[in-house]
Amino acid sequence: MKKIIILSILFTFALSKPLAPIDFDVVKEQTNTKSPTLLLMGGIQGDEPGGFNATNMFLMHYKIIDGNVWVVPVLNKHSMLMNHRGLYDDMNRKFKNLSSSDPEYFIIKHIEDLITDKEVNVILHLHDGSGFYRPKYETPLLNPNRWGNCSIIDQKKLENVKFGDLNTIVNKMTSHINDNLLEPIHKYYVRDTHTAKGDKEMEKALTYFAIRNKKPAFANEASKELSLEKRVYYHLLAIEGILDQVGIKYERDFKLTPNNIYRLINDKTLDVKINDSIILPLYGLRPVLNYFPMPKDAQITTIPLSSKAHIVGLLPRNNQVWLKYGNKLMTRINPDYIEFDHSVKNIQIKVDGELKNIEVPSIVEVKENFEILPIEGYRVNIIGYVIPNDKSKKPNETGILIHHKDCISKFSIDKAGKIFRAEIYKGDKFSGMILIKFL
Numbered sequence: 001m002k003k004i005i006i007l008s009i010l011f012t013f014a015l016s017k018p019l020a021p022i023d024f025d026v027v028k029e030q031t032n033t034k035s036p037t038l039l040l041m042g043g044i045q046g047d048e049p050g051g052f053n054a055t056n057m058f059l060m061h062y063k064i065i066d067g068n069v070w071v072v073p074v075l076n077k078h079s080m081l082m083n084h085r086g087l088y089d090d091m092n093r094k095f096k097n098l099s100s101s102d103p104e105y106f107i108i109k110h111i112e113d114l115i116t117d118k119e120v121n122v123i124l125h126l127h128d129g130s131g132f133y134r135p136k137y138e139t140p141l142l143n144p145n146r147w148g149n150c151s152i153i154d155q156k157k158l159e160n161v162k163f164g165d166l167n168t169i170v171n172k173m174t175s176h177i178n179d180n181l182l183e184p185i186h187k188y189y190v191r192d193t194h195t196a197k198g199d200k201e202m203e204k205a206l207t208y209f210a211i212r213n214k215k216p217a218f219a220n221e222a223s224k225e226l227s228l229e230k231r232v233y234y235h236l237l238a239i240e241g242i243l244d245q246v247g248i249k250y251e252r253d254f255k256l257t258p259n260n261i262y263r264l265i266n267d268k269t270l271d272v273k274i275n276d277s278i279i280l281p282l283y284g285l286r287p288v289l290n291y292f293p294m295p296k297d298a299q300i301t302t303i304p305l306s307s308k309a310h311i312v313g314l315l316p317r318n319n320q321v322w323l324k325y326g327n328k329l330m331t332r333i334n335p336d337y338i339e340f341d342h343s344v345k346n347i348q349i350k351v352d353g354e355l356k357n358i359e360v361p362s363i364v365e366v367k368e369n370f371e372i373l374p375i376e377g378y379r380v381n382i383i384g385y386v387i388p389n390d391k392s393k394k395p396n397e398t399g400i401l402i403h404h405k406d407c408i409s410k411f412s413i414d415k416a417g418k419i420f421r422a423e424i425y426k427g428d429k430f431s432g433m434i435l436i437k438f439l
């Protein structure tokens with residue numbers, strides 16, 4: 001029986017193409033090149049959402065006033081999309097003697113180039129770890145073999161390097177966290193792995209690559225025992241602790257509490273633009289979207305996306321395209337592959353009687369009714385609206401006043417039955433999408 005199970009797992013794996021490694025994004029928040037630069041990274045393991053949601057929150061809700069922060073929201077994006085620790089083994093063990101045939105070789109070289117960039121002064125690497133680290137054994141959950149809620153250095157000092165007093169910096173960072181503990185059990189400890197003294201595992205890790213290259217590096221771990229918003233809370237405290245230590249000034253646009261972080265992660269106003277032609281809200285979507293246009297012949301993971309959130313991605317899965325926000329699955333798209341044509345930039349829509357010029361793609365809020373004005377050379381198909389008594393296969397639904405009641409609820413893209421797609425076509429090509437959102 002076991003053999004059959006293993007064989008069928010292998011067979012399924014062989015049938016589904018493995019997801020190719022995806023290079024990461026770097027977002028540079030720069031205000032003053034003379035001030036220090038922090039390199040902040042999350043998500044080297046794809047199943048540690050505390051880290052990559054913290055970098056994402058940082059990018060969305062912090063503003064640098066003086067200094068520079070380079071942020072890699074998620075290092076291991078392909079594994080994040082699959083909710084997997086490491087699709088090609090542990091990425092955080094590839095910083096020593098890595099074969100150039102490793103599928104992630106180009107990603108590791110890219111990180112190494114960033115770490116050794118002469119602009120970079122300090123490095124902070126975010127992880128989610130199991131249990132709660134304690135220097136002495138207390139319980140199975142609290143002991144020296146656990147990694148949750150600790151701040152890590154490889155050694156106490158880097159001689160003759162700015163910010164090279166790693167021990168002092170990390171102690172101030174953990175004090176800052178401990179001043180803001182939610183519960184006593186969450187207490188942070190400093191963990192010095194003394195890597196140079198023969199820790200064969202840590203020698204292969206990212207932070208020790210930095211140390212070998214004379215770059216002050218710190219890792220912060222938030223416990224996997226904690227909810228996502230609490231992990232992010234502790235990571236943000238660690239980031240703020242480091243920023244204070246190196247003199248980078250920032251503003252945050254919310255009061256730092258787990259409740260507020262929860263609210264901001266689950267921000268219902270977030271959306272994503274796909275290939276500059278389609279827009280989707282991240283939240284409230286139906287679990288499956290059918291007959292949805294997707295660019296023909298494109299590699300799914302390289303389709304351009306733009307969103308306020310930096311951890312959004314498209315994952316090809318079986319015959320579907322999954323929209324991911326970090327480890328969260330937002331919807332599964334059954335694609336209708338079609339050639340995209342970006343020729344329509346704006347269209348005119350009468351919204352509740354008022355003529356508006358609308359950018360493509362966008363979400364248009366409608367109270368009572370709307371009417372898309374005819375566009376020369378294009379046709380519009382409003383999914384869920386059926387022209388009464390019309391049997392033609394290629395409807396053009398412009399010049400018609402449409403109310404919410406005229407749209408069939410099951411064709412809405414959202415569970416609430418309020419948001420409908422207006423798809424614009426030029427001949428056989430898809431030119432863009434507008435979403436009509438009834439309030």
Ligand SMILES: [Zn+2]
Nearest residue numbers: 045048127128
């Ligand atoms: Zn980790």
